[in-house]
Amino acid sequence: MKPLEWAKHVAVFVAAVFLIWLGGVLPVVWPRYSAGVDPFAGMPAPTLSGLLAAWPIYIALAIVQALTFHYVKRFATPIFLGGVFLAALVFAMRYAQVAPLA
16 A cells, blocks of 8 residues: 555544544533533543553454445545444443433
């Protein structure tokens, strides 16, 4: 692969990790935001050890990204990122324990 293609893959991978975070945070943040409460109050800041603890997810994400880019020839990036966000959102909505708003 050319350096530009590597850069594209790295950028999409970083965007996918961000979308996983956003999909996981959204079910907790949105009800608080709608109620007029600071949505990030009491939420701990991410740490490097916390981010590295999810390494199996990153490996799975890289495999899915490689397969998507190999088999989907047109619009691979939006399809991949949309799928990642929807999967993260569905899992988060299923398993999140939303705290009381007050």
